[in-house]
Amino acid sequence: xxxxxxxxxxxxxxLRLELRxxxxxxxxxxHLREERYGYALRRALAEQxxxxxxxTLYPLLRRLESQGLLESEWREExxxxxxxxxxxxxxxxxxxxxxxxxQRIHASVVRIVKENR
Amino acid sequence: xxxLEQYLRxxxxxxxxxxxxxxxxxxxxxxxxxxxxxxxxxxHPLTRADQEAILKAHGHPMIVASRYRGERGTLSFGRQWIxxxxxxxxxxxxxxxxxxxxxxxxxxxxLSVSRHGLGSVLSxxxxxxxxxxxxxxxxxxxxxxxxxxxxxxxxxxTGAPFPARAEAPRARGLDALAIHVxxxxxxRVPRLLSVFELTIGIVGFLWWLAVxxxxxxxxxxxxxxxxxxxxxxxxFYTPFLVLVAASLIPSLVxxxxxxxxxxxxxxxxxxxxxxxxxxxxxxxxxxxxxLADPLHxxxxxxxxxxxxxxxxxxxxxxxxxxxxxxxLLGVRRVIRGGVSPVDPRKAGSP
Numbered sequence: 001x002x003x004x005x006x007x008x009x010x011x012x013x014x015l016r017l018e019l020r021x022x023x024x025x026x027x028x029x030x031h032l033r034e035e036r037y038g039y040a041l042r043r044a045l046a047e048q049x050x051x052x053x054x055x056t057l058y059p060l061l062r063r064l065e066s067q068g069l070l071e072s073e074w075r076e077e078x079x080x081x082x083x084x085x086x087x088x089x090x091x092x093x094x095x096x097x098x099x100x101x102x103q104r105i106h107a108s109v110v111r112i113v114k115e116n117r
Numbered sequence: 118x119x120x121l122e123q124y125l126r127x128x129x130x131x132x133x134x135x136x137x138x139x140x141x142x143x144x145x146x147x148x149x150x151x152x153x154x155x156x157x158x159x160x161h162p163l164t165r166a167d168q169e170a171i172l173k174a175h176g177h178p179m180i181v182a183s184r185y186r187g188e189r190g191t192l193s194f195g196r197q198w199i200x201x202x203x204x205x206x207x208x209x210x211x212x213x214x215x216x217x218x219x220x221x222x223x224x225x226x227x228l229s230v231s232r233h234g235l236g237s238v239l240s241x242x243x244x245x246x247x248x249x250x251x252x253x254x255x256x257x258x259x260x261x262x263x264x265x266x267x268x269x270x271x272x273x274x275t276g277a278p279f280p281a282r283a284e285a286p287r288a289r290g291l292d293a294l295a296i297h298v299x300x301x302x303x304x305r306v307p308r309l310l311s312v313f314e315l316t317i318g319i320v321g322f323l324w325w326l327a328v329x330x331x332x333x334x335x336x337x338x339x340x341x342x343x344x345x346x347x348x349x350x351x352x353f354y355t356p357f358l359v360l361v362a363a364s365l366i367p368s369l370v371x372x373x374x375x376x377x378x379x380x381x382x383x384x385x386x387x388x389x390x391x392x393x394x395x396x397x398x399x400x401x402x403x404x405x406x407x408l409a410d411p412l413h414x415x416x417x418x419x420x421x422x423x424x425x426x427x428x429x430x431x432x433x434x435x436x437x438x439x440x441x442x443x444x445l446l447g448v449r450r451v452i453r454g455g456v457s458p459v460d461p462r463k464a465g466s467p
Contacts, residue, residue, distance in 0.1 A: 038147045055176045058185075080146060080149065082146050
């Protein structure tokens with residue numbers, strides 16, 4: 001890979017990550033309507049085509065919890081203590097708003113891209 | 118799962134104190150779940166290599182910990198020179214270095230400003246600060262470049278840089294001679310450790326060089342004029358300086374030859390022994406500080422000189438005890454064959 005290709009690929013990767021950042025939060029919140037622990041959530045997201053690094057997901061869960069969007073509880077499962085996360089009441093309300101906003105943005109972007117092709 | 122425990126210990130050390138236990142508990146459970154899934158997938162217990170692969174995919178302990186810290190400081194101009202994973206440690210080292218330098222220099226300035234003038238003293242202080250800042254920054258930039266360039270070349274048990282080689286290289290030339298002379302299989306000395314030791318050694322050497330000037334300023338006529346350094350100081354200053362400089366050699370050698378781990382143990386024990394001999398010889402001397410004019414000195418001035426020499430003697434005894442213990446431990450390690458050998462070729466065994 002030459003220097004120009006490498007720069008292009010790095011640029012695309014940075015932009016892709018920026019694009020994903022906000023949508024990942026919506027996906028995580030939506031998945032946690034049902035209670036899950038960190039690793040199970042990561043697997044569930046991957047099964048639906050949304051791979052997310054552990055280093056991104058686990059700190060994100062803690063941040064969302066500190067913002068009051070998630071609740072967590074340590075519980076034993078399969079002879080081991082696991083931390084289960086679920087959406088809080090505030091999280092449900094915010095998720096609804098985010099989904100509406102995401103659909104609005106998506107519709108606008110699709111329209112803009114089509115019109116300017 | 119010993120490797121996992123070691124990995125988590127390194128992560129833990131870099132986490133915010135109030136959340137350490139909770140985060141490590143959760144990480145531990147998630148990684149164990151992942152390892153169990155992998156075992157179920159491959160149908161047998163994980164080998165060390167399998168565990169290493171999972172931990173390496175999870176990320177370097179410093180990077181993992183950095184994601185949990187609120188701060189995202191970096192050193193960037195044009196490009197990012199020190200990333201958020203190393204920046205907090207860099208900032209801590211600079212702060213500690215700054216405080217120590219400030220205390221030492223404040224004393225030197227207070228005692229020598231009337232003699233040399235504020236301008237030249239401030240210029241010397243500024244130069245010292247710039248050199249220290251540059252040195253510390255260069256080390257961290259080097260560590261960051263390595264971390265970025267080789268994101269998977271590190272030891273999951275310690276987080277230390279570790280050249281990923283499928284097979285240990287065949288020793289040739291001086292390496293082969295070293296194996297023959299000082300031992301057989303031996304672990305590698307991380308280059309970062311050698312750089313760290315060299316830095317400490319160079320700072321120690323420069324400090325010892327500077328001590329002479331600081332001491333002269335302290336005992337100048339404008340400061341404490343009734344004392345001066347005695348014959349013991351003049352006799353032992355240079356041997357200590359030479360020994361401090363020579364003690365840099367093992368780290369320099371290990372920087373070029375990281376495989377000479379046993380050489381490092383032997384050299385450290387040998388230099389420890391030489392320091393011990395020098396300290397013991399210098400303990401006999403009772404005249405580190407003498408009166409500048411013994412004929413006209415008052416009783417209180419004689420008492421100050423005697424008290425200072427007595428204190429130096431007590432500190433020397435303490436130093437000798439510490440050095441002797443270090444040498445004993447070093448010799449014990451050499452006799453027992455150094456740290457337990459790790460052969461990278463056997464890393465795949467369960």
